[in-house]
Amino acid sequence: MNRTNKGASKDALFRFLGEGTDKLIIAVLLGSICLFVLYPILRIFSQSVLVDGWLSFDAYADVWQGYRTSLWNSLFSSVLTAFFCTFLSVAVALVMTSSRGWVRGLMMGVILITMVSPPFVSSLAYIQLYGRRGWITHRLLGISWDPYNCWGVIWMQSISFVPMNALFLSGILTKMDTASIHAARDLGAGTRAILMDVVLPLIKPGILVTVLLTFVRALADFGTPTIIGGRFNTLASDIYIQLIGYSNPTKAAAMNVILLVPTLIAFLAYRVMLEKSDKLTAGRGGQGTVDLKLHRCGAVGILAMVFSMLFFVMMLLQYGSIFASGFMKVTRGVYSFSLDYVRQLIKYDSATIVRSVVYALIVSFVGTFFAMLFAYYTGRRNVPGRRFFDFLVMMPYMIPGTCFGIGYILAFNKAPMKLTGTALIVMACMLFKQLPTTTKLCSAALTQVPRTLELSARDLGGGRMAVLRDVILPGMRTAFFTCFTHNFSSSMTTAGAIIFLINPGKKLLVFNLFDKVYLGEYPMASLIATLIIVIVLTVEGLVWLFSRRKGKRYVS
Amino acid sequence: MKKIISALLVLVMAMSLFAGCGSTEPEVTVAPTEAPVVTEAPAAETEAPTEAAPQLSGTMKVVATSEAYVDLFNKFTEETGVAVELLSMSSGEVLSKLRAEGGTPSADLWFGGGVDAFMSAKEDGLLEQVNFEASAELDPTYKDADNYWFSKGLTIVGFLVNNTLAAELELDIPTSWADLLDEQYAGEIIMSNPAISGTNYGVVNCLLQVMGEEEGWKYFEALNENIAYYGRRGSDPKNKVTADEYAIGITYLDGTIDALLEQYDVTIVYPADGIPYIPEGVAVFKGAENVDAAKYFVEWLYSGDENLQMLSQIDQKTAVKVIKPTMEGVELAYSTDILVDVDVALFGSQREDILAKFEVLMGDKAATE
Numbered sequence: 001m002n003r004t005n006k007g008a009s010k011d012a013l014f015r016f017l018g019e020g021t022d023k024l025i026i027a028v029l030l031g032s033i034c035l036f037v038l039y040p041i042l043r044i045f046s047q048s049v050l051v052d053g054w055l056s057f058d059a060y061a062d063v064w065q066g067y068r069t070s071l072w073n074s075l076f077s078s079v080l081t082a083f084f085c086t087f088l089s090v091a092v093a094l095v096m097t098s099s100r101g102w103v104r105g106l107m108m109g110v111i112l113i114t115m116v117s118p119p120f121v122s123s124l125a126y127i128q129l130y131g132r133r134g135w136i137t138h139r140l141l142g143i144s145w146d147p148y149n150c151w152g153v154i155w156m157q158s159i160s161f162v163p164m165n166a167l168f169l170s171g172i173l174t175k176m177d178t179a180s181i182h183a184a185r186d187l188g189a190g191t192r193a194i195l196m197d198v199v200l201p202l203i204k205p206g207i208l209v210t211v212l213l214t215f216v217r218a219l220a221d222f223g224t225p226t227i228i229g230g231r232f233n234t235l236a237s238d239i240y241i242q243l244i245g246y247s248n249p250t251k252a253a254a255m256n257v258i259l260l261v262p263t264l265i266a267f268l269a270y271r272v273m274l275e276k277s278d279k280l281t282a283g284r285g286g287q288g289t290v291d292l293k294l295h296r297c298g299a300v301g302i303l304a305m306v307f308s309m310l311f312f313v314m315m316l317l318q319y320g321s322i323f324a325s326g327f328m329k330v331t332r333g334v335y336s337f338s339l340d341y342v343r344q345l346i347k348y349d350s351a352t353i354v355r356s357v358v359y360a361l362i363v364s365f366v367g368t369f370f371a372m373l374f375a376y377y378t379g380r381r382n383v384p385g386r387r388f389f390d391f392l393v394m395m396p397y398m399i400p401g402t403c404f405g406i407g408y409i410l411a412f413n414k415a416p417m418k419l420t421g422t423a424l425i426v427m428a429c430m431l432f433k434q435l436p437t438t439t440k441l442c443s444a445a446l447t448q449v450p451r452t453l454e455l456s457a458r459d460l461g462g463g464r465m466a467v468l469r470d471v472i473l474p475g476m477r478t479a480f481f482t483c484f485t486h487n488f489s490s491s492m493t494t495a496g497a498i499i500f501l502i503n504p505g506k507k508l509l510v511f512n513l514f515d516k517v518y519l520g521e522y523p524m525a526s527l528i529a530t531l532i533i534v535i536v537l538t539v540e541g542l543v544w545l546f547s548r549r550k551g552k553r554y555v556s
Numbered sequence: 557m558k559k560i561i562s563a564l565l566v567l568v569m570a571m572s573l574f575a576g577c578g579s580t581e582p583e584v585t586v587a588p589t590e591a592p593v594v595t596e597a598p599a600a601e602t603e604a605p606t607e608a609a610p611q612l613s614g615t616m617k618v619v620a621t622s623e624a625y626v627d628l629f630n631k632f633t634e635e636t637g638v639a640v641e642l643l644s645m646s647s648g649e650v651l652s653k654l655r656a657e658g659g660t661p662s663a664d665l666w667f668g669g670g671v672d673a674f675m676s677a678k679e680d681g682l683l684e685q686v687n688f689e690a691s692a693e694l695d696p697t698y699k700d701a702d703n704y705w706f707s708k709g710l711t712i713v714g715f716l717v718n719n720t721l722a723a724e725l726e727l728d729i730p731t732s733w734a735d736l737l738d739e740q741y742a743g744e745i746i747m748s749n750p751a752i753s754g755t756n757y758g759v760v761n762c763l764l765q766v767m768g769e770e771e772g773w774k775y776f777e778a779l780n781e782n783i784a785y786y787g788r789r790g791s792d793p794k795n796k797v798t799a800d801e802y803a804i805g806i807t808y809l810d811g812t813i814d815a816l817l818e819q820y821d822v823t824i825v826y827p828a829d830g831i832p833y834i835p836e837g838v839a840v841f842k843g844a845e846n847v848d849a850a851k852y853f854v855e856w857l858y859s860g861d862e863n864l865q866m867l868s869q870i871d872q873k874t875a876v877k878v879i880k881p882t883m884e885g886v887e888l889a890y891s892t893d894i895l896v897d898v899d900v901a902l903f904g905s906q907r908e909d910i911l912a913k914f915e916v917l918m919g920d921k922a923a924t925e
Contacts, residue, residue: 069920133800146743148785230785233920241788245751246911247651247676331819333720333800348623409656421662500653503662504617505641515644519622520791 018463026383029374036432037392040407041399047410048253059254067238067255074234075262077154077225078218084158085214086207088311089165091304094199096166097173097290107312114163114315116536118510118529119495120517123227125321126156128522136317148230156228157218159314165210172206173199173290181292192298199292205276212270216263220400222496227517235259236400243402243500249410256403263398319533326527341527349512356509357535359427360491367431367438368483374435375442376472380454397436401496404433409500426501426508433497434490438483445479446472481547485540492532615639616849619650621668621836624870631866632856638849646790647673647754647837654682654841661841664850667708670754671698672761674705674837675904684840684847688855693882697900698835706854707835708867710875712895713759714809715825716794716816721803722823730804732829733763737775741782746793747806749918751911753790755808758834758903760910765898766830776917786918797822811872830896834903835879861885 048059096107129136130152132144176199184198200207225237235255242252294301329338374393378386396404408429412419419425449472457467473480495514502511509532516525616638618629629640645653647669654661654677661682666674677683683704691703698707715736717729725744730736736745750757764772784802787793793805794813798820807813809824816822838857840850857863858880865885868876874889915921 066915066922068922073920127799127801131799131801146784226788229788231919237788241749241751243652244646244648245749247648247655247673249652249656332821348626406652406656409653410658413657413660418660420657420660500649500656502643503641504619504643505615507643518646518789518791519644520789520795522795 018465022464025373026377029370029377030383030385030389032370033374033389033392033432036408036428037395037435040404040411041395043410044253044399044403044407045257047250048257051250059250060258062251063254063258067235070233070235070238071258073150073232074219074236074259077150077157077232077234078215078262080154081157081161081218082211082215084154085161085165085218086210088158088162088307089169089210089214090200090207092162092166092308092311093169093173094195094290094292094294094304095308097170098292098294110312110315111163111166112540113533113537114319115167116489116493116533117160117163118493118513118532119223120227120514121322121525121529122160122318123156123224124517124522124525125318125325126152126228128321128325129317135321146230148228148232150229150232152228152230153225153232153234156224157221159311159318160224161214161217162311163315165214169203169206169210172203176202176290178290181290191293191296192301195292195294195297195300199290205273208273209270212266212273215266216270216398219259219263219266220398222400222402239400240402240496243406249406252403252406256399259400260398267394267398322526323530324526325523326530328523341524344524345527345531349507349509352507352509352512353531353535355506356492357539359423359430359508360488360539363427363430363434363491364484364487366427367434367487368480370431371435371438371442371483372473372476372480373468374439375446375476376468379443379446380451380472393439394436396433401433401494402499405429405497405500408497420501421503423506426498426506429497429501430491430494431487433494434487437490438487441483441486442476442479445476445482449475478547481543485543488539488543489536492536612636612638612849612852614846614849615641616665616846616853617663617844618642618665618667619645619663620666621646625667625867628863628866628870631863632853636849636852636856638846638853646752648752651677655680659843661844664841664844664846665853666837666839666841668836668838670711670757670903671705671707671835671837671900672754672757672903672907674700674839675901676907677839678704679904682842684842684844684851686840686851686854688859690855690859690880694858694880695878698879705837705839706858707879708838708857708876709836709871709873710833710878710895711755711758711808711810711836711873712831712833712875712890713755713806714827714831716797716805716807716813717823717825718797718800718803719821719823721800725803727803729823729825731825732827733775734829736782736804737778739782741804743782743784744803745779745782745806746784746787746796746802746804748787748790748792750786750914752788754834754836755790756793756806757907757911759806759832760914761834761903761906762830762832762896762898764906764910765902766896773913773917776914780917780919814872826890826894831894832898833895835900 049055049057051058092107092111096104096111099107127147128134130147132138132146134147137143137145137147180198180202181194184194189197219234220236222234222236222240225232225234226240229237236259239252239255239259242248242255294305297304326341327337327339328335329340330336374389377383378390383389399407408425409420411417412425419428453475454467454471457471462470493510495510498508499511499514502508509528513525513528513532516522516528616632618625618640620642621644623642623644626642629642632638633640643663647666650666650669651673659682666677674683678700685703686706687703691699691706694706698710699705715730721727721744722729727740727744728735728738730738730741747753747759748756750760760776763775766772767775787796793802793807794816796802797805797807798816809826813824817824838854840847840854844850857867861883862885864876864880864883868874868886874886877883877886877888878892
């Protein structure tokens with residue numbers, strides 16, 4: 001009885017402060033996006049056109065004249081990666097959603113583990129397995145071939161982008177309107193016809209979104225071509241070399257701006273496609289599985305099964321070799337078990353491990369709330385420049401991480417905004433680098449909170465803050481956990497953006513991983529990668545348990 | 557228009573907000589408290605350079621080529637009370653970062669890496685002059701004439717050959733740079749991109765100096781035909797050879813490479829027609845937060861022989877003896893006669909031109925001038 005009274009007075013207080021807090025939140029949200037996304041990107045741009053204070057497009061002329069081959073290479077390999085990867089992803093998603101029981105659980109498990117993908121080590125595992133002296137290619141099959149070329153890059157990128165795409169596509173598949181499948185079946189359509197004429201056309205926008213996002217990711221990926229490209233250069237790997245070798249931030253910045261052109265085109269197309277694919281899933285509950293017998297779907301079904309099996313086997317081999325390498329020593333071609341690397345890691349890097357987890361947790365909490373608030377304010381409220389900010393927040397997705405990091409140094413190296421050398425700049429960079437994905441996740445979740453609910457809360461006298469606290473945030477509960485785990489996983493594995501921001505005394509695990517890869521200490525790199533995967537999976541597991549417990553209490 | 561103005565307003569608001577946050581960050585406030593030390597340190601230096609350390613405080617931040625130097629820096633901490641934080645970074649990365657930071661470096665000391673990057677940094681005015689008594693004892697060939705950088709050793713370069721692969725592919729073990737041009741090695745030699753690897757830049761610069769511009773470039777064009785690819789990591793040649801991926805790697809040679817003999821079936825080759833080398837730099841960053849500690853470290857390192865001995869052990873190299881010929885306790889493992897006769901000063905001044913030419917030579921890049 002007292003509760004209502006208390007609640008009412010609390011609400012009154014909130015209403016009183018609410019309007020002010022509301023404005024403050026908007027100001028902080030948009031202000032920090034300007035500061036941590038727009039400003040660093042503008043600094044990259046100005047770096048590319050200002051030479052000693054004068055406007056000059058020399059860097060662009062240089063890049064256009066000298067690096068066109070790399071640009072074509074980038075486009076060529078990214079287009080192929082986008083298609084191969086999407087093909088694989090669709091196959092995996094179909095197989096996963098149409099299977100049941102433990103098979104489905106196993107596949108889901110592999111996808112969840114491989115979603116955590118520490119940078120670089122996958123490429124190193126690829127060399128170990130399929131190199132000129134690879135365990136599979138040479139030791140097992142007795143062939144020696146050269147994997148250091150563009151096909152290696154395309155294949156490697158294709159399979160490493162599958163887990164996320166497959167999860168996205170199976171989300172769409174399970175939420176698909178099953179009525180049309182039943183209708184088709186009732187009308188006498190065969191399984192093959194249902195797949196080709198009903199299922200695939202229905203998820204077409206989702207497939208196109210996958211193509212475009214993969215294309216953008218492949219364009220920005222510098223790790224894979226750096227390690228297995230051989231003589232094959234892409235613009236992203238050239239940017240990396242400009243920064244790490246020629247120490248020429250100006251040229252790197254110009255390359256980056258050029259690379260933005262195809263990225264932006266793909267991105268605009270993606271926006272159009274996404275609206276269509278959102279309509280597919282909007283407001284429908286998941287069925288869980290798709291009632292489809294793939295092995296009866298003719299050649300296409302068989303192909304899907306074969307390719308997804310190939311994918312799962314390759315992933316198991318790849319991660320198996322990463323896990324194993326951290327515990328093995330090689331002496332004259334003979335491998336033996338060893339805990340030396342584990343000891344070394346514990347001795348020198350315990351502080352680094354703790355620091356990495358703490359940073360990632362902070363970024364996950366702040367980043368998730370930031371994304372939820374941003375999704376709400378741009379999605380539901382008339383914030384000035386809504387579309388502009390919505391676009392701005394996607395920018396970090398399109399820029400290779402190394403340049404985003406350099407942008408941060410350029411932007412924050414002088415008082416009154418001197419942040420270089422602090423922990424804040426590293427965490428801010430991680431947070432805003434991941435914002436494109438987390439805001440998308442939150443926007444999608446927001447569509448599950450009916451607008452009418454929000455309006456009725458307002459009509460019943462709820463202040464703006466009360467609506468946010470009692471309607472919006474609880475409604476996005478599931479999204480909170482998804483965002484949190486995504487943020488955490490990315491913070492533990494994003495290397496490019498923070499390589500240049502890390503300072504002595506503030507080392508992170510992923511930096512350590514990069515360093516070991518650079519120095520060629522593969523077993524140590526594998527061990528760090530394994531540790532990162534274990535940490536991320538543990539945190540994800542805890543979050544999952546927590547969300548279930550909370551969920552139960554919520555219902556009762 | 558209205559929207560833009562409101563966005564700008566928001567930006568200004570947020571900036572002041574974050575500036576407020578920034579000033580409470582401990583890193584920023586450390587500098588003023590250390591300021592008084594500035595006047596004391598030089599006095600202590602001139603009076604008794606090798607005796608008790610001057611009054612130093614705080615933390616010295618170091619970027620080094622490896623974390624293996626931790627023992628050396630621990631010794632420094634024990635003797636001076638200055639805590640050291642170490643981060644491993646390649647010299648190209650350091651230079652990029654320095655340039656982007658625009659005079660507000662986030663580290664104090666730069667330890668190791670090809671001296672060419674140090675020369676470029678000096679050109680850009682990013683380094684601090686360090687004058688100390690013992691610097692007179694250092695061989696002037698391997699230090700900056702104005703004391704902006706010093707060398708901590710020499711990286712010497714040769715070949716690492718995989719015996720199993722060489723036998724399988726019926727390759728002779730090459731013994732000289734000239735040998736590498738033989739067509740039997742086509743696609744079996746690996747070196748790193750000289751822009752990334754100071755070691756391999758040393759090879760290019762030294763051989764160009766020894767052979768002369770014209771002959772030198774002809775040599776590298778011919779060598780290019782045999783190179784499988786140019787690694788994007790300095791460690792690639794060594795790793796690819798030990799992993800049985802390629803037969804011949806052009807790599808640095810030191811105690812760690814000697815140790816590979818026990819683990820792998822490989823041969824180390826000191827090329828008969830001259831061994832290229834590149835000094836490894838040490839310098840203090842201009843405008844760093846704890847310049848005094850870093851300056852004192854440089855003096856400390858070169859003044860006491862036991863420090864250099866320790867460095868020599870960690871590096872598994874004996875070239876410190878070349879850097880400071882008067883030092884005791886380290887004997888040079890090789891005669892300096894086997895090193896190519898080059899002008900070290902050219903490493904820096906020719907860097908940009910050589911790398912630009914080499915970038916085109918490697919293929920797929922068009923010349924821009």
